[in-house]
Amino acid sequence: MSVTGRGALAGHSVVWLGAAVRSGGAATGDVVVAAILAARLGTSPATVLAPIRAGQATWGSALQALGLAPRDLDGVVRELAAR
DSSP states (O other): OOOBOOGGGTTSBHHHHHHHHHTTTOOHHHHHHHHHHHHHHTSOHHHHHHHHHTTSOOHHHHHHHTTOOGGGHHHHHHHHHHO
């Protein structure tokens, strides 16, 4: 079953987004964080995940580069859902 995204993910199949990133071997948690940050940045989850998977960055350094901390993710999700 495919669920169509709403808000910032409008027009994208959530199943497709997850499958595209998961096909590279990403864990579910990585897919979720990558999708959230990608929606905020206007890019693809795979683009966000690439430096993490390559060992060039950590989630902490990626969040810090965006001016975020892990505790900020709840607010980011709420912001995206309100769009």
